[in-house]
Amino acid sequence: MFHTLLTIVLAVMSISLFVCFIRTVVGPTMPDRIVALDSFGINLIGFIGILMIVQETVAYSEVILVISILAFIGTIALSKFIERGVVFDRD
């Protein structure tokens, strides 16, 4: 019963990831794509968290940390780049 529920929730998270991907491809402006990629990363964290419960392993906990850090750094770098054209301010 619990395993069936986990499978259904994995399917729901997949739909959610796919919708974020659609917005990444379609998105009319560049900030739309950045928001969609950030949301994709955040949903991916939840997906891997459920995968940890399904497979009963703690091996993916580092993966969760790395994905959350990469999503944050990528969002900050991309938004600073489209705002000023540079990633690091030197003044």
Add this chain to the structure above:
Amino acid sequence: MTAIEIILSIFILMGAFLSLLGSVGLIRFPDVYGRTHAATKSATLGVISIMIATFLFFLLVEGIFVGKVLLAILFVFLTAPVAALMVARAAYRTGVPLWEKSVQDDLKKVYEKKLNEPQ
């Protein structure tokens, strides 16, 4: 189902529902500011509740204390608002228009005043 599994199921279902709601908001809202609002708030809360369920599963069922999952919760909780702020500010400064039915734009006056001031 035992009582622990029922509690875990409530957390997981809430998280999946909120994540799906965030994605629906991401594809249904008309402009980038509304999409930022939907994607950041509900997806973050959904992921936090899924992570709480994962932590409780390993603590109560397997007997392992996974501190990295708690760190991930803290990190997502701290960084998601900052990322949303940066994206929204970049969108406004690069001139992404608001939805045409928006009735109020308070930031426009502030930026016009800042542009007219002598540097």
